[in-house]
Amino acid sequence: DTGVSQDPRHKITKRGQNVTFRCDPISEHNRLYWYRQTLGQGPEFLTYFQNEAQLEKSRLLSDRFSAERPKGSFSTLEIQRTEQGDSAMYLCASSLAAASYEQYFGPGTRLTVT
Amino acid sequence: GQNIDQPTEMTATEGAIVQINCTYQTSGFNGLFWYQQHAGEAPTFLSYNVLDGLEEKGRFSSFLSRSKGYSYLLLKELQMKDSASYLCAVRGDNQGGKLIFGQGTELSVKP
Numbered sequence: 001d002t003g004v005s006q007d008p009r010h011k012i013t014k015r016g017q018n019v020t021f022r023c024d025p026i027s028e029h030n031r032l033y034w035y036r037q038t039l040g041q042g043p044e045f046l047t048y049f050q051n052e053a054q055l056e057k058s059r060l061l062s063d064r065f066s067a068e069r070p071k072g073s074f075s076t077l078e079i080q081r082t083e084q085g086d087s088a089m090y091l092c093a094s095s096l097a098a099a100s101y102e103q104y105f106g107p108g109t110r111l112t113v114t
Numbered sequence: 115g116q117n118i119d120q121p122t123e124m125t126a127t128e129g130a131i132v133q134i135n136c137t138y139q140t141s142g143f144n145g146l147f148w149y150q151q152h153a154g155e156a157p158t159f160l161s162y163n164v165l166d167g168l169e170e171k172g173r174f175s176s177f178l179s180r181s182k183g184y185s186y187l188l189l190k191e192l193q194m195k196d197s198a199s200y201l202c203a204v205r206g207d208n209q210g211g212k213l214i215f216g217q218g219t220e221l222s223v224k225p
Contacts, residue, residue, distance in 0.1 A: 004156075031211060033211075033212060041217050042201050042215030042216050042217050043201075043213075045214065048212055056212065091156065091157075097211075101211075103159070104159070105149075105156035105157045107155065107156050
């Protein structure tokens with residue numbers, strides 16, 4: 001399968017714990033995006049990378065959130081001291097670096113904070 | 115500010131045609147995308163418009179009017195499998211390519 005993959009698909013954690021999600025983009029794509037989606041809403045942009053550089057972060061991304069893409073390939077999103085409001089689907093997408101190219105989404109990681 | 119509006123829900127009959135509208139107000143415009151999302155699955159790309167006019171792709175067409183901040187997605191010969199959420203998304207004036215999504219339109223196709 002040459003699509004975008006995410007791991008894990010589901011994560012249940014207790015409030016206050018740290019969690020880390022992984023995204024593997026399509027291999028030739030140099031742009032990687034993280035979005036968050038809650039039930040009945042469209043995805044909301046969190047951050048994006050071009051190669052290994054993190055070029056933009058949303059105001060939604062509090063200090064508890066950090067993302068990396070160390071070698072310009074896979075990316076990780078870590079949430080520290082999780083809160084119940086962090087419960088959502090976390091989607092990763094990748095694309096080529098041109099405005100006309102569509103973003104390909106992964107299956108998402110569904111996070112439930114109890 | 116950035117705002118994208120689309121109807122929350124629509125219902126249509128199998129075999130019919132349905133039009134899903136989207137209006138947007140963004141600080142810039144660098145293309146409009148439509149995605150389909152089945153429950154519990156990832157969004158999948160349907161169409162892209164950057165110039166005014168109609169783009170046709172099989173049973174799906176998308177229209178854009180930049181002066182009106184308006185787009186629609188037209189689905190013809192509806193099938194039961196078309197029941198899904200349809201997301202309108204705008205790429206703004208930055209070069210990063212991030213998408214600003216509407217809340218999605220939940221389409222139910224009935225026999």
